Amino acid sequence: MSVIEIEEKSVEDAIKVACEKLKLPREMLEIEIISKGSSGIFGIVGVKKAKIRVKLKAPSYETAAEKAKEILTKILEYVNLPTVVEAEARQDHVYLNIISNGSGLLIGKKGQTLSALQYLVSRMISKEFGQNIPIVVDTENYRARREKTLQELAKQLSKKVKKAKKPIATGPMSAQDRRIIHLTLKDDPSVRTKSKGEGNMRRVVIYPVKTAGRNQKNNGRRQNR
Amino acid sequence: MNEPLGKRIKSLAEFLIKSLVTKPEDVLLAARENERTILMELKVAPEDLGRIIGKEGHTINAIRTVLQAAAASHNKKVRLDVLG
Numbered sequence: 001m002s003v004i005e006i007e008e009k010s011v012e013d014a015i016k017v018a019c020e021k022l023k024l025p026r027e028m029l030e031i032e033i034i035s036k037g038s039s040g041i042f043g044i045v046g047v048k049k050a051k052i053r054v055k056l057k058a059p060s061y062e063t064a065a066e067k068a069k070e071i072l073t074k075i076l077e078y079v080n081l082p083t084v085v086e087a088e089a090r091q092d093h094v095y096l097n098i099i100s101n102g103s104g105l106l107i108g109k110k111g112q113t114l115s116a117l118q119y120l121v122s123r124m125i126s127k128e129f130g131q132n133i134p135i136v137v138d139t140e141n142y143r144a145r146r147e148k149t150l151q152e153l154a155k156q157l158s159k160k161v162k163k164a165k166k167p168i169a170t171g172p173m174s175a176q177d178r179r180i181i182h183l184t185l186k187d188d189p190s191v192r193t194k195s196k197g198e199g200n201m202r203r204v205v206i207y208p209v210k211t212a213g214r215n216q217k218n219n220g221r222r223q224n225r
Numbered sequence: 226m227n228e229p230l231g232k233r234i235k236s237l238a239e240f241l242i243k244s245l246v247t248k249p250e251d252v253l254l255a256a257r258e259n260e261r262t263i264l265m266e267l268k269v270a271p272e273d274l275g276r277i278i279g280k281e282g283h284t285i286n287a288i289r290t291v292l293q294a295a296a297a298s299h300n301k302k303v304r305l306d307v308l309g
Contacts, residue, residue: 071244075291078237080298105294116290123284124244199281 007049011036018054024130030055059129061089066092068125068135072117081105093134096121106139114142115174147180154184157206158191167207169196178204230299231258237295238265238305241288246276262302265292274309 003020008014011033019026037050069087076083076098083106086097107114118137126132136143153170161168163174170181181204182193192207235256243249251270256263269277278285289305296303 023234059264074240077236078233080295108290108294109309114288115296116287116294117288119283120241120245120291127245 001062003053003055004105005034005051007051009049010039011050011052014050014052015054018052022054022056022130024056028057028059028129031058031147034142038104056130058131059133061133064125064129064133064135065089065094067128068096068121071124072096072098072119072137075117075120079106093136094125096135096137096139098139099181102140104140107142111142111174114139115176150177150180151184154181155205158185158188161191161206161208165208167205169203172197172201172203173201174200178202181206190211228231229258230296230301231256231263234263234292234296234301235265238267238288238292241291242267243267243279245284246270248273262304263296265303265305266308267305268308278307280303285301 004018006014006018006021008017011138015029015031018029018031022029032053032055034051034053035048037048038046058203065087069085073083077087081100081103084099086099088095100106105113106117108116114137118135119151121137122133122135125135138144157168157170170178173181178195182195185191185193185206190209192209194205194207195202196205197203226227235254238256239252239254242252242254246252248270251268251273254265256265258264267277274283277288279287285305285307289303292303292305302306
């Protein structure tokens with residue numbers, strides 16, 4: 001995060017200028033006073049300007065969680081469903097859970113709607129706080145269920161790869177989903193995973209790894225067929 | 226709230242878009258509505274165009290998806306076009 005230094009007549013003035021410059025409230029700034037400045041004698045002799053160093057304070061996840069909950073609640077007001085949002089500041093992200101009637105409308109095809117909500121709330125939060133805060137939006141335990149499904153899929157595919165000794169690709173997947181596939185197979189020495197493709201056509205390719213033997217000609221190389 | 230649906234979906238779009246741009250005062254959003262569909266056209270400040278579309282249309286597609294979900298809960302469809 002960038003650090004700026006500001007010189008003004010008084011410390012108070014300097015803080016005011018800093019807030020205006022960064023368009024942020026005082027509570028979100030970390031302010032270090034370098035010199036308090038002095039108005040000298042009769043404002044003539046020995047006038048020294050006040051100098052402060054301003055840094056963006058890392059917002060607590062609690063603050064971000066509150067704000068994120070507010071935003072998501074506001075969005076959901078427009079949806080004709082009974083919804084309640086729970087927010088929780090977790091260790092490495094802010095977790096928002098939507099409690100609804102289980103219609104699946106908020107999940108969408110392959111979690112599309114949930115991802116869109118998550119993306120928009122993240123964008124708004126990062127704009128508000130001037131930095132990225134990871135946010136997860138969930139409903140009906142969808143994220144956990146999806147993770148389990150993908151882990152199953154990863155294991156099944158890796159079995160197939162080992163048997164056929166040929167690389168196999170998954171369908172197109174979001175970054176989040178691909179991450180789960182990579183993580184599931186990362187400790188399996190007999191396969192190797194790599195993401196391929198562009199944009200939303202990106203998919204995970206699982207390659208067999210030959211652990212021993214001389215015949216390593218095709219090892220790790222893409223087989224065009 | 227008993228506003229017409231088109232208006233409500235429009236204010237959701239407005240809220241989402243204005244929270245993402247740097248010049249909310251330059252956001253222009255027009256909405257038309259027929260039986261099944263709400264049609265919206267959006268204009269933003271040129272410097273906000275990229276911000277609202279996002280990388281590979283990620284942002285605009287997320288906005289569309291959320292609007293579609295909101296409208297679908299009222300059995301309607303939505304189209305949102307960005308005028309460049």
